[in-house]
Amino acid sequence: MGLTSQDSGMNVVKSNFNVKKNSNDDKIIAVAGNPNVGKSTLFNALTGMNQHTGNWPGKTVTNASGVCRYKDKNFILVDLPGTYSLMANSVEEEVARDFICFGNPDLVTVVVDATCLERNLNLVLQILEITNRVVVCVNLLDEAEKKKIVIDLDELSLQLGVPVVGTSARSKKGIDELMQEIYEMTFMNKKTYKIKSNYDEKIERAVELLEPEVKRIVGDKINARWVSLRLLDIDGPLKNSLLNCLNIDILEDKEIKLIMQKIKNEILIEKDDYIRDLLVEGIVGRAEEIYGKCVVLKDKFYSSKDRKIDKILTSKATGIPIMIALLFVIFWITLSGANYPSELLSNGLFFIQDKLTILLSNIGVPIWLNDMLVKGIYRTVAWVVSVMLPPMAIFFPLFTLLEDSGYLPRIAFNLDKYFKKACAHGKQALTMCMGFGCNACGVIGCRIIDSPRERLIAILTNNFVPCNGRFPTLISIITMFFAGTIMLPYQSFVSTLILTGIIILGVFVTLVVSKILSKTLLKGVPSSFSLEMPPYRRPQFLKVIVRSIFDRTLFVLGRAVIVAAPAGLLIWLLSNIFINDVSILSYCANFLDPFARLIGLDGIILMAFILGFPANEIVMPIIIMGYLCTGNLTEFSNLDELHQLLVGNGWTWLTATCTMLFSLMHFPCGTTCLTIKKETGSTKWTVISFLLPTVIGILTCFALTTVVRVVEALI
Amino acid sequence: MNENLKLLSKLEIGKKAIVKSLLAKGKKRRRLLDLGFVKGTIIEAVQKSPGGDPTAYFIRGTLIAIRSEDANLICIS
Numbered sequence: 001m002g003l004t005s006q007d008s009g010m011n012v013v014k015s016n017f018n019v020k021k022n023s024n025d026d027k028i029i030a031v032a033g034n035p036n037v038g039k040s041t042l043f044n045a046l047t048g049m050n051q052h053t054g055n056w057p058g059k060t061v062t063n064a065s066g067v068c069r070y071k072d073k074n075f076i077l078v079d080l081p082g083t084y085s086l087m088a089n090s091v092e093e094e095v096a097r098d099f100i101c102f103g104n105p106d107l108v109t110v111v112v113d114a115t116c117l118e119r120n121l122n123l124v125l126q127i128l129e130i131t132n133r134v135v136v137c138v139n140l141l142d143e144a145e146k147k148k149i150v151i152d153l154d155e156l157s158l159q160l161g162v163p164v165v166g167t168s169a170r171s172k173k174g175i176d177e178l179m180q181e182i183y184e185m186t187f188m189n190k191k192t193y194k195i196k197s198n199y200d201e202k203i204e205r206a207v208e209l210l211e212p213e214v215k216r217i218v219g220d221k222i223n224a225r226w227v228s229l230r231l232l233d234i235d236g237p238l239k240n241s242l243l244n245c246l247n248i249d250i251l252e253d254k255e256i257k258l259i260m261q262k263i264k265n266e267i268l269i270e271k272d273d274y275i276r277d278l279l280v281e282g283i284v285g286r287a288e289e290i291y292g293k294c295v296v297l298k299d300k301f302y303s304s305k306d307r308k309i310d311k312i313l314t315s316k317a318t319g320i321p322i323m324i325a326l327l328f329v330i331f332w333i334t335l336s337g338a339n340y341p342s343e344l345l346s347n348g349l350f351f352i353q354d355k356l357t358i359l360l361s362n363i364g365v366p367i368w369l370n371d372m373l374v375k376g377i378y379r380t381v382a383w384v385v386s387v388m389l390p391p392m393a394i395f396f397p398l399f400t401l402l403e404d405s406g407y408l409p410r411i412a413f414n415l416d417k418y419f420k421k422a423c424a425h426g427k428q429a430l431t432m433c434m435g436f437g438c439n440a441c442g443v444i445g446c447r448i449i450d451s452p453r454e455r456l457i458a459i460l461t462n463n464f465v466p467c468n469g470r471f472p473t474l475i476s477i478i479t480m481f482f483a484g485t486i487m488l489p490y491q492s493f494v495s496t497l498i499l500t501g502i503i504i505l506g507v508f509v510t511l512v513v514s515k516i517l518s519k520t521l522l523k524g525v526p527s528s529f530s531l532e533m534p535p536y537r538r539p540q541f542l543k544v545i546v547r548s549i550f551d552r553t554l555f556v557l558g559r560a561v562i563v564a565a566p567a568g569l570l571i572w573l574l575s576n577i578f579i580n581d582v583s584i585l586s587y588c589a590n591f592l593d594p595f596a597r598l599i600g601l602d603g604i605i606l607m608a609f610i611l612g613f614p615a616n617e618i619v620m621p622i623i624i625m626g627y628l629c630t631g632n633l634t635e636f637s638n639l640d641e642l643h644q645l646l647v648g649n650g651w652t653w654l655t656a657t658c659t660m661l662f663s664l665m666h667f668p669c670g671t672t673c674l675t676i677k678k679e680t681g682s683t684k685w686t687v688i689s690f691l692l693p694t695v696i697g698i699l700t701c702f703a704l705t706t707v708v709r710v711v712e713a714l715i
Numbered sequence: 716m717n718e719n720l721k722l723l724s725k726l727e728i729g730k731k732a733i734v735k736s737l738l739a740k741g742k743k744r745r746r747l748l749d750l751g752f753v754k755g756t757i758i759e760a761v762q763k764s765p766g767g768d769p770t771a772y773f774i775r776g777t778l779i780a781i782r783s784e785d786a787n788l789i790c791i792s
Contacts, residue, residue, distance in 0.1 A: 276748070
């Protein structure tokens with residue numbers, strides 16, 4: 001039994017979390033807790049970082065670490081994924097457990113939700129079995145107060161044997177006290193007490209036999225009693241973790257084997273399931289007992305308000321209509337609100353463009369360079385900014401408000417039936433919601449789905465939700481071709497209606513494709529589905545708006561600009577380098593043209609989609625640049641002139657429709673493809689995720705074009 | 716088998732019951748246990764989703780939605 005490489009094992013776990021100590025005085029603090037208890041909010045409050053938060057379980061799927069300075073010491077906080085238990089039912093639970101067991105944190109802070117303490121205690125008790133270097137943080141005290149739930153924190157601390165601190169992380173109450181406790185625990189070695197457990201007598205007898213032998217093998221690396229308990233409930237993932245992190249194959253040990261056999265024959269002769277029940281009942285029973293001692297409900301009907309809201313938002317008659325209406329309202333506010341600032345921005349930016357040209361030529365910049373910089377780079381960037389910024393600055397905050405309130409899980413609840421029919425998982429609805437912001441985020445979000453088959457379906461179909469980079473394309477086409485002729489007050493209304501329709505089409509396609517995948521490539525039956533529906537919370541309006549503008553909007557915009565600048569340069573070069581009097585752009589466009597015509601597009605549009613692979617935001621700018629460079633050198637400043645430019649290049653309503661359809665259904669952008677590769681770890685699935693929407697898009701556009709042309713020919 | 720024993724999926728909305736036993740095996744059983752479906756727990760059916768399935772249950776202070784297949788694996792009285 002070699003113990004030699006345990007250090008490298010530890011490093012594996014640590015490197016998964018990117019935790020680095022800068023000095024030996026630095027302390028590593030693991031932040032654990034159930035999903036949706038405000039871990040990320042607390043983490044942000046402590047570290048000053050801006051991890052995205054939201055009121056739904058599974059928001060944090062990637063691990064973050066940040067530094068918090070307190071009393072001149074560095075505390076490295078590691079935000080673990082939210083889990084209900086450490087029994088390792090899912091990847092997140094395994095990750096959280098491995099870090100607590102093998103990552104050698106100096107302290108574990110367990111964050112619990114004051115409004116449902118009993119369930120949360122389950123995890124606390126499980127962690128206490130592994131280590132007693134724990135501080136319990138009872139978060140959301142303000143919410144509990146509203147619901148008239150009174151918690152005796154001193155009694156709780158007495159029962160658990162470790163310090164307990166009450167906080168309201170959203171209003172930053174109790175944060176200092178928490179840090180003080182963490183400080184005392186890590187630097188002053190504050191004492192904690194062992195707590196009594198509540199296991200069945202048979203379990204205790206078995207553990208008594210196992211513990212000394214386990215201790216002999218694992219030493220002080222890990223709590224022997226806890227490993228013994230886990231051995232009773234044979235746990236494959238733990239066995240692997242022990243092997244990987246400590247290089248111990250405990251089940252192969254001769255003594256252990258003997259004792260295990262003895263236990264099976266004499267003490268716990270029942271089936272595995274029964275033993276597991278006893279283990280869980282031990283923990284749950286203890287949690288119930290503690291809960292009874294520490295919590296008083298002054299209002300027995302504290303959740304009645306939530307129930308009433310749920311009756312409206314998820315009932316048979318109103319659930320789905322309200323959902324669509326909400327989507328509609330969000331789009332409507334976005335569209336009508338973005339119109340004016342968009343025009344203002346583009347006027348301003350194009351005014352600067354003219355000035356810039358004059359300035360550059362005055363200081364003697366050669367014309368070709370001037371053209372390249374201004375008409376190539378600047379113009380593309382200006383377009384991306386003016387078209388993207390206003391809708392995003394409105395859409396993101398609205399969406400974040402919805403997220404903060406706790407509505408998103410209700411969407412999954414409403415739609416689960418349809419996902420089940422498609423043999424997929426209801427939480428796919430949540431990952432689709434994330435896809436609205438960015439498909440790459442949506443793909444990462446698919447980790448909240450446990451079943452690998454259903455997760456893969458969710459990953460492959462995420463692209464059918466138009467991300468923020470594609471909204472500008474959709475919005476501008478809708479406004480130009482379908483709503484432009486309608487009187488102004490109704491214009492945005494009609495635009496919104498069409499946009500909502502496109503989204504619903506996207507959802508419909510997702511369901512159909514999921515079903516087809518389930519019947520072909522990813523055969524299988526729906527797995528079990530369980531979803532926690534968190535209490536509704538009043539969103540913090542101001543904070544949400546500020547945060548979502550700075551963290552999300554500017555981030556996404558920044559990324560778009562980074563891609564747009566070189567793309568602008570490239571497209572300018574392509575259209576200004578001539579071979580035999582024909583620009584490279586024309587060559588390419590002419591080459592693509594025959595095929596593009598078949599699916600209702602033209603060469604330039606198809607090329608724009610191909611060149612837009614790094615980021616979909618630049619598709620529309622490339623189309624415009626393409627037209628501007630291949631002849632009609634019209635200057636444009638608003639959508640009307642743009643409309644004329646497109647019509648002048650042969651656009652009809654069919655072209656517009658096909659462009660929108662193709663925008664909804666084509667290959668995912670470069671970032672998303674890379675993310676899919678990373679998440680699935682398979683080139684095959686990445687290729688499929690690339691081909692699947694593309695083929696569907698091409699077929700749809702081809703079918704529509706053919707039908708329309710046949711009908712037109714007949715008339 | 717007790718006469719009062721029935722499956723959770725048959726519990727009417729707004730009614731309460733006590734969890735008696737789980738019919739699930741292996742991983743599924745663990746999942747349900749972790750969610751709080753443990754012998755002796757009080758459970759209330761709160762809300763059906765628009766499609767009639769899944770159903771949200773109030774259990775140990777939280778609202779949890781599960782599908783009818785899973786609710787069929789939980790005996791109550």
